[in-house]
Amino acid sequence: MSIEILPLGAGQDVGRSCVVVRALGRCVLFDCGIHMGYKDDRRFPAFNLLCRAAGSPGGGDLLTSSIDAVVITHFHLDHIGALPLLTEVLGYRGPVIMTVPTKAIAPLMLSDYHKVLSQRPIDDPIISHPTIANHNKTFPLMYSKDDISNSINRCETIGLGETLYLSGGCIQLTAHYAGHVLGAVMYSLRIFGDNGKQVAVLYTGDFNSTPERHLSAADPICSASSPPLLLPITPPEESMGDDGGGVEDMGEEDMGKEIGDEMGSEMGSEMGRKIGVSDRNRWVEVEGRKRRREGAREEGKDDQELRRGGGGGGG
Structure with missing residues (x-):
């Protein structure tokens, strides 16, 4: 059983991180960033490579239908900057997974980037996008503010240590703390096929290997059953x-x-x-409160009782 790894960006570069993992008939897209060093189509991931791998003669529709899930590691633009293009321009409608902090901060990053670019002169605001399979269409060099909000609203969230099952249970995704920035995670991916076949990979994204006052080091993920490591980061x-x-x-x-x-x-x-309380601890605390609240609601306690300290469950 083989795993196909296809970088659509950031293969040997900083920017437009976008890595395809294909196995057992499934396709997961990790990150969807932009390259901020370019003003032309090179800022976007090379989506045409995905179409070729899927056997598509051309067309954005087949491109997006070949993706089972999009998974975002953190809110930096080189990891999320092309997401509105994928969902609002190319029309991807499958699941997009990210953490709660990433979903909260991503629209701020994208809106700020949109504002900066709107103040820069662009020679040709509409181009034929050669990195997209359908050459008959033209796309703007930048998406709109509405595209940003609509794209983020489509995203689903995952918590630290939480496992999600996608595509009818054929894709298993677990989030692990990565350090780096608030909300950043690594993902262990497991894909299940017919006759008990399965493959696994750990996608790190960007992570911290040493602790700082405001962010702890990434959680170690080492065991006899650890999946193969996919380490798509660039040396400092x-x-x-x-x-x-x-x-x-x-x-x-x-x-x-x-x-x-x-x-x-x-x-x-x-x-x-004196930076203060660890961002990670705050995030873990918020996650814990949320889960205690959900558990209390299942026990029939109302919001007033929860605010009085009667949340119960979890200590």
């Missing part, structure tokens, strides 16, 4: 330039000192040491 020296040493390489003290030097005082160092 490639993403930060030849000199390396980008912000993500700094420890808390170094970052605090850097801020302090810029501010001409020790305030920056103090900020570096």
Whole structure:
């Protein structure tokens, strides 16, 4: 049994992260980002490669129908920037999975990017999009604000450690804490086929391997039954330039000192040491409250009783 991995973007580059995993007749698209270094169609993932892999002679409809699920790791634009194009322009209507923090922050990121681009001159606002199979259509270089809200409204959410079953139970998806930014997760994917056949892969997306004050390191996922690892990240020296040493390489003290030097005082160092409660802990706390509330409702307790502290369940 084989697993086909097809990068539609960010294969050896930073930007437009979009990786297709195909196995046992199923197709899962991990991330759907843009490349912010281009003003033309190269900012979008090469969706035409997916059509070729599916045997399509052309046409966006067959492109989107060949995808069983779209899974987003976090809210950075190089991972979500092309999502409105996929759902609102190309018409993908299957499930789109992301965490609650990602769904909350994604529209802010997309709207800000839309605002910035709308202020830049574009030589040809309408182009024939060569990365999309149907060459008879033309697409705008940027989606609309309505496209952003409509796209995000279609998204379903997944919690830390939660497992979802898609495509009639043929696709199993579990979210694991990744660090990196609030709401970022890695996904373990398992695809089930006929006669007991199954394949598995762990898609990391971007993750932190060392803890910081505001974000813990990614949860280790190591066991005898761990799936093969798909690690679609770019080394820091490639993403930060030849000199390396980008912000993500700094420890808390170094970052605090850097801020302090810029501010001409020790305030920056103090900020570096006193960032506050971990974003991860806050997220875990919110997830816990939500699950306790859902459990209490199942027991018949109303919202007033929950607000008085009678939520019960889960401690």
